Each structure stands twice: as C-alpha cells, then as structure tokens.
Amino acid sequence: MADRTRRASGQDLGASSPDRIRNVVLVGPAGSGKTTLAETLLAASGATSRADHTHGHTISLTVTPLVREDTKINLIDTPGYADFVGGLRAGLRAADCALFVVAANEGVDDGTRALWRECASVGMPRAVVVTKLDQARADYEGVLAQAREAFGDRVMPLFVPVREGDAVVGLTGLLAPGPSELRGELIEAVIEESEDESLMDRYVGGEEIDEKVLLDDLERAVARATFFPVVPVCSLTGVGCTELLDLAVRGFPSPAEHPSPDVFLPSGAAAAEITGDPGGPLVAEVVKTTSDPYVGRLSLVRVFSGTLVADQSVHVSGHFTAFFGDGAGHPDHDEDEKIGALAYVFGRQQAPTDRVVAGDICAIGRLTRAETGDTLSDVDDPRVLRPWSMPEPLLPVAIVAHSKADEDKLSQALGRLAAEDPSLRIDNNAETHQLVLWCMGESHAEVTLERLTERYAVHVDQVPFVVSLRETFSGRAAGLGRHVKQSGGHGQYAVCHLEVEPLAEGAGFEFVDKVVGGSVPRQFIPSVEKGVRAQMERGVRLGHPVVDVRVTLTEGKAHSVDSSDMAFQTAGALALREAAAATTVTMLEPFDTVTVLVPDELVGSVMSDLSSRRGRLLGTDKVGDRTQVLAEVPQTELVRYAVDLRASTHGAGVFTRSFAHYEPMPEDVARSVPARG
Numbered sequence: 001m002a003d004r005t006r007r008a009s010g011q012d013l014g015a016s017s018p019d020r021i022r023n024v025v026l027v028g029p030a031g032s033g034k035t036t037l038a039e040t041l042l043a044a045s046g047a048t049s050r051a052d053h054t055h056g057h058t059i060s061l062t063v064t065p066l067v068r069e070d071t072k073i074n075l076i077d078t079p080g081y082a083d084f085v086g087g088l089r090a091g092l093r094a095a096d097c098a099l100f101v102v103a104a105n106e107g108v109d110d111g112t113r114a115l116w117r118e119c120a121s122v123g124m125p126r127a128v129v130v131t132k133l134d135q136a137r138a139d140y141e142g143v144l145a146q147a148r149e150a151f152g153d154r155v156m157p158l159f160v161p162v163r164e165g166d167a168v169v170g171l172t173g174l175l176a177p178g179p180s181e182l183r184g185e186l187i188e189a190v191i192e193e194s195e196d197e198s199l200m201d202r203y204v205g206g207e208e209i210d211e212k213v214l215l216d217d218l219e220r221a222v223a224r225a226t227f228f229p230v231v232p233v234c235s236l237t238g239v240g241c242t243e244l245l246d247l248a249v250r251g252f253p254s255p256a257e258h259p260s261p262d263v264f265l266p267s268g269a270a271a272a273e274i275t276g277d278p279g280g281p282l283v284a285e286v287v288k289t290t291s292d293p294y295v296g297r298l299s300l301v302r303v304f305s306g307t308l309v310a311d312q313s314v315h316v317s318g319h320f321t322a323f324f325g326d327g328a329g330h331p332d333h334d335e336d337e338k339i340g341a342l343a344y345v346f347g348r349q350q351a352p353t354d355r356v357v358a359g360d361i362c363a364i365g366r367l368t369r370a371e372t373g374d375t376l377s378d379v380d381d382p383r384v385l386r387p388w389s390m391p392e393p394l395l396p397v398a399i400v401a402h403s404k405a406d407e408d409k410l411s412q413a414l415g416r417l418a419a420e421d422p423s424l425r426i427d428n429n430a431e432t433h434q435l436v437l438w439c440m441g442e443s444h445a446e447v448t449l450e451r452l453t454e455r456y457a458v459h460v461d462q463v464p465f466v467v468s469l470r471e472t473f474s475g476r477a478a479g480l481g482r483h484v485k486q487s488g489g490h491g492q493y494a495v496c497h498l499e500v501e502p503l504a505e506g507a508g509f510e511f512v513d514k515v516v517g518g519s520v521p522r523q524f525i526p527s528v529e530k531g532v533r534a535q536m537e538r539g540v541r542l543g544h545p546v547v548d549v550r551v552t553l554t555e556g557k558a559h560s561v562d563s564s565d566m567a568f569q570t571a572g573a574l575a576l577r578e579a580a581a582a583t584t585v586t587m588l589e590p591f592d593t594v595t596v597l598v599p600d601e602l603v604g605s606v607m608s609d610l611s612s613r614r615g616r617l618l619g620t621d622k623v624g625d626r627t628q629v630l631a632e633v634p635q636t637e638l639v640r641y642a643v644d645l646r647a648s649t650h651g652a653g654v655f656t657r658s659f660a661h662y663e664p665m666p667e668d669v670a671r672s673v674p675a676r677g
Contacts, residue, residue: 015072018255018276018359022073022248023302025091027119028101029111030080033131036235037101038075042066044241045073047346059447061087061288063094063300063345063361071249074361082111082651083441085391086423087288088118090372093388094287094302094361096258097125097222099244104130104138104232108146110599110652116151122388125225125253128155129244133168133234140168140232151228154193156186158218158229159243168239171232175214190214193221215250223253255359260304261285262386266317266334271383274305278357282306282314283383284376286367289420291455297416299367300345301356301376304385308356310342314376316369317384336379337369371419390422392656393438394642397445398466400435402459410435413456417448424448431545432466432676442643466676467635469544470588470662476501477583481531481575483567486559493559494567496520496528498575499552500583505662509536510550520556524568528553531572540580542587543676547662551576587665587673589634592657593618596629596645599652603627606645606653613637614669632660636669 015021026034042048047066062077078091092098098119102108119126128151130143140161148155159171160182174183175190187209191200194217203209221227231247233240256276263271263283274283288300301308308314318333343350345363356362370376373390377383401407414426414437425438439445452458478499485492503510511529520528529551536546556571594615598606606629607617615633622628633641638657645653665673 015357015360017278018357020071021255021359022071022097022252023076023095023255023359023361024073024248024252025076025078025095025098025124026101027078027088027091027098027115027126028080028103029106029109029115032080032101032103032106032112033235034080034101035077037099037129037131037233038064038077040233040235040238040241041075041245044238045245059084059087059443061091061094061300065344065346065361066245068245069249072360073245073248076361080111080115081441081443082114082646083439083444083447084423085118085440086421088115089388089390090287092119092122092124093261093285094300095124096255096359097127097248097252099129100126100228101129101131102143102147103132103135104140104143105132105135107139107143108150110650113150114651114654120225123225123259125222125258126228127158127222127244127247127252128228128230129240130230130232131235133161133232133239134236144230147230154189154226155228155230156189157182157232158186158247159231159240161232161239168232168234168237171240171243173243175211175218177208177211187214189227190217190221193217193224193227219251219253222251223257255304261388263383264386266382266384274383276358277305278307278359280305280358281381281383282308282376282378283385284308284314285385286370286372286374286376287361289370289372291416291420296366297368297419299364299370300361301364302361303356303358305358306378307358308339308342308362308376310354311338311340313338313379315379315382317375317377317382318371318373333369333374334382335369337367339364339376340366372422391440393423393425393440393444394655394657395439395441395445396427396465396639397437397439397449398434398463399437399449399460400463402461406459409456409458410452410460413452413458416456417451421448429468431468434463434466436465440642441646465639467639468590469542469636469665469673471539471541471544471546471585472548472588473500473502473546473580474584474586477579479575479577479579479582481571481573481578483570483574486562491559491562492564492567492570493562494524494527494556494564494571495558496556496568496571496575497554498528498532498572498579499554500576500579501550501552503548503550505548507548509533509547512550512552514552514554515556519558520553520568521558521563524558524563524565525553527565527568528556528572528575531569532576534569535573535576539676540577541585541675542670542673544587546576546585547588587670588662589636589665590662591632591634591660592638593660594631594633594638594641594655594657596631596653596655597623597626598629598649598654599625600627602649602652603629605648607631609644609648613641614666633657634663634665636665636673 028034045066065074076091078088161168162170174186260274283305284303286299291297343352343363375384401410427436481496483494610631615631618630
C-alpha cells in the first residue's frame, strides 16, 4: 500500500487541478460507524500512523484530507443526528459524492431512509458502505437486501466478502473476470446505465469487456446518481478500505464532473454558469464557521470556481432577501474584505498554503465579515450562490442571562453562534419580551447552551416559553377612570368615561371621540387614547395585548390647574381596566397550519395525537412512499411537538408549521394559563 499512497499529514495537501480532487461526504445515522470509517481510511492511506477509534458521536461537520494515487480526497464527516441536519446539508454542499454508511448489525430504518432522501434531494452521487461486518449481529446479506428494497435495485454490490469462519478476511471484486451470477447482474446494470447499446450487444454476445471500460461506465453512472455501488467494510480490521479508496479515485466524480450551484449577480439576475475552472472567476462559499474567544473565527471554504489566493481582497455576499433570478433581490450583506492566511485542515492541525484551486476545500482564519453560507468572489466581478436549503428550527428555548455580567456578554456571544450555525434562529420577541433560541431539538439546544458557557463564559437560565396570546372583549362594557390626587403640592386630576365594544377579528383598534361641551379639554383627548393604548399593550386579564376593540370617550372632568397629560393617560388606562372587569375578556390563541410527513403505518397515531392537541384535521395526501397530514393546531400545543413527534415516530416523522390565524381559547384552557408578570 505504501507505494500507492503518501502520508498526507507531512506534505503539501494542495491539488494542482480539480480532476485530482475528490470531495467525499460521509452520510449515515448516528452509530453507523462514519467517524470510525474515516479514521480507518486515513490510516489505510498513510495519512495517519494508526486508526484512533474514539467511538464518539459527530455533532458538527469536519474535513480531513488524504492522498491516494496522486489524488486528494477530502473526507467530510457529518452528523447523523436529526438535530444537526444543518451540518449534514453543509457537508452535502461541499461534496461531490457521498459514502452512505449503513451498519451491518443495524440495518435500514426510517432515520436511514430520511438521510437517503437528503442526498437524493440535492442529486448527490452515492456509494453504499456496509460497516461493522465483525459485529456479533452483523448480517451483510440481509442489510444489502434491505438497502435494495429501500433505495432501489440500482443499489448493487461491487464486491463480495470473503470469509474464514465467521470472520471477513477480504473482498472479491465483481468487475474482474470470473464467473459469477452477481458479476453478470452488475455488469449488465453498469452497461445499461452507460446507454451504450453496442457494448451491451458485445457483452450479450459473449465478449469479455475490459475492466477499464466497465470502470469508466461505472464512474459515469455514479456521477449521474443513477447507480449506487455497495462496498462491505470492516473498520476495525481495515478490510475493504483499500477497495473503497480505489473506488473514490477511479469511480467517483471530480468537482468538474459534479454540477455547481446556481450563481447570480448581486442584483439577483442570473449569472453565467461556473464550470470548476481554476482560471475562471472566483466563486467560493463558506460551508462552516467556528469561533473561539481566543483563536477567533475560522471559516471552512469550498472553492467552486477560480483560485483563492492568500491575502487577496474578496467580495462577501450574504443570502438574498428576495427571490432569486427575478432581478429584485439583494444580498442581506454585501461588502469587501481582505482575507489572511489560507490553510488545509488536518484534524486540529493546519497546513498553510498560498493558493487553493477550484474544487478544493480550505480554511481561512479571521474572516470577520463572512458567515456560514456566504459567497466569496472577485471584488470587481461579484457573484452570489443560491444558498443550500436550511432546516427550520422548531423547538423554542426561552433564556435569560444569569447575571448582569452575563447579560452584557450575551448578545455578542449569541451573534457569533448564529453566524456559525444557520440552523439556530435567535428571536428577541417584541410582544412577549422573551429571548428565544429556536433549535432543531433538545440535543441542539443543549449543545448551543454548552457552547455559550464553555466558549464565551456566558451563563443563562431557561424559563418557560410564552406563546403570543391576545385578549379581547366579548361584550360591550363601560368604565370610569378617575385619577385624583390633591393632597398638598401640585396635584393630579383626570376623570374619563369610556365605552368599549368588540370588533371583528383582525379589525384592530379604533378610538372614537364623542366628548361634548369640553368636559375633557381637547389637548387631553390624545392623552386618554395614549393611556388606553398603553393599557392594551399590558393587557387587562393575563398580561397579553388587547386587540379588536372600539373604545369611545364619552365624557370626563378636568381641573384648571391639576390636570395634565400624564393624569389623563392614567385615567384612560384605569377606565379600560374597569370596563374589562364589567364584561368577559376572551383569550385569543394563535393557530398554526401544521404539515406532518410520516410513513403510512404511522398516520393513525399522528392524527390521534394532533386531535389530542386540540388540532383540526384538514386532510391527508400521498407524497411518494409517505403520507402528508394537514391540520390546524394551537401554538400552545406545539411548544414541544418537535421533540414529541421525533420520539413517537422514532425519527421517521417531520413537520413544518406556518401561522394561520387567532381563535378564541376555550375557557377551561384559558383558566390554566398563568398571568404574565
């Protein structure tokens, strides 16, 4: 092996051209053995002296290069947990092919199918790697059959395990000459994918097809994401690793063979397609950002076109705030920045370099203005890439700073975390006055809070999440506001009579002046309205805003000396509160339209659960091999739904939500809602 590979850790890891680069992302469920496989491949290639199996769980994207037959392979390890799907999608963006990892002792479950759909949604070429062949419950043939049933009959073995007793000691390649039923099926499938009828005629006629021809056809079929070769691997013994590395070099597409993302001008108009040419215009993208209070920010960048040079100035473009290609959009930030040193990342080490060609991946230190997902391009010829789809975080976590010192540092620390992790959304809610972290799930929330503490020494406390409720009057009522203080010194005097009546949903607020005879001086009528509006914001029952009412000022009293703007504001607020006490104040709760996508066998349990959450079922639709359930559900019942759905469906269910409208909350439910402080 030493004559075919070189140690990557002690050499220049730069590639001279895109055709000598393979960007390979490892995709698979947690526990499938992705990280262990990566470590073993590094050892097998000579990039490290041994495989150091940590048996940990990956929660963020990592990139480690190795060199095989003068080809640089960037191994991109991604999280398997659904909470960290943002890291998976970033890895898919940076890659040109995927090793889809399935454990021989686990099989293909709904979570594995969901990851396959993630790859398919972006047209990612894939090879299937079946790991853990040495495990007690390993069933390679059974898992292969499951994979073919789940992913299609173009999932086909490229090698078969060679066993001595229960141990797998090697692999036999099916493209090499030799009689085998599996070999015949494989060759026919590869030739069919090549769409070369003359080649098929030659093969059917009994001609032995050269292995090099078959490999070329295999590479084209893999690149089109229509054929998915299977390689069995034992990471602990290294069986299959050499074959897997050879497949990456000979059978995986180079960056130039994998379509680049759509590219646009800063105006939003479509720009010319990029082709992965090192001599073309510079177009690169930040696929991951990490930040440290001591080291600073480190940006992991995939170069799609042109050549990135150390110390050059680049244009940084953020995501569009409007639709692509309509000429009306513009990036949410758009500025120039001079980059510093470039390096290739190798574990925790960095190998400096002065330039990075199209197709390669590198790190840039202290790139202060660019965030994850931003495009880097030529200052004089700026471009912006269509961003990859980011998941919507659906679990709210409300936090408060633990102390004044933490409060002073919290905003900056959260800003850095948000720049690093696009799947984290920070909401400073103007209605509830809560600081809310919208996360992908409990693990995502825990990791985010740990990073706040460990990286930035910011401590926070979790508090109950408050849904933005509303209050409204159910009937007409009158209220008297009397604010009179005349004992010594400058007094306060204001009296006003109000009539309050409900309006239709969405009508808002109306203030009507029906004062006659000047009982409330003209200059103080706006003061009454201001006081009413302020009390509406504070609420009249549980501390939530009052909506959809008409307030009529009918009469009042004033004092020539002691009346003031503030006195009539106070009187207006008191009058509204008295009117509320004289009638029923109804709580209004927001409803969301919820779309749940689940396997068919789980539809009944999901519908039952939504009904138990006071949801109204709107219907179901068939979407591929799953069913979509549509419902309207109160937001108060959805606070933990991201966690509950994942648990009840074992990760097979996903959902989206969007605001629908407000509705009256049942009184028995309203009585259990705590008043806001």
